[in-house]
Amino acid sequence: MxxxxxxxxxxxxxxxxxxxxxxxxxxxxxxxxxPLPRVLHRAVGVVASASLYIYVTHWVVFPDFKDSQPVLAVVLSVAAGIAYWAIAVRIMGVAERSQSWLWRRRRARRRHTIPT
Structure with missing residues (x-):
């Protein structure tokens, strides 16, 4: 340090x-x-999970509001990052399920083919 x-x-x-x-x-x-109050666990967990996405997207939102309304700039930056994170997680989940489905399908095909 x-x-x-x-x-x-x-x-x-x-x-x-x-x-x-x-x-x-x-x-x-x-x-x-x-230690945090139990009420804050979920909110802090979401912000922590989305922190990379908040960091990556904040430069798009923050500059537009930083001079006139700095608090709103921070709130909108965090909200945009969380939204981006939620969409990315959902898309990655769909992609993972699709990949798993393809893997199971290929494996089932291999079992049903007769080696020559």
Whole structure:
């Protein structure tokens, strides 16, 4: 963790942002679990599951609203990432089921063919 503390200052030219990011990195590294109220488990799980998709899509949504309504920009960025994640998971599930179906079909065909 000394590497993060040494390289982060000055990276964003915003000391508060850098301190927040460093705090997050240190929490991930040092705290094995963070207790949450049971009500938040599902919401935090969804955001955690969709975090890569939020990261990948935020640049499309965030810039349009960041100056006029920064809170709305964050909310819309997270919502867009979660929507993208949900669609991708559904598509991947369909693809996985199709692949499984094809595999079972090919296997059944091999059983019914007579070797010559």
């Amino acid at each position: 000394p590497g993060a503390a040494a390289t982060l200052p000055g990276y964003f030219d915003a000391p508060r942002r850098e301190a927040t990011i460093l705090a997050g990195i240190l929490m991930i590294a040092w705290i094995p679990a963070i």
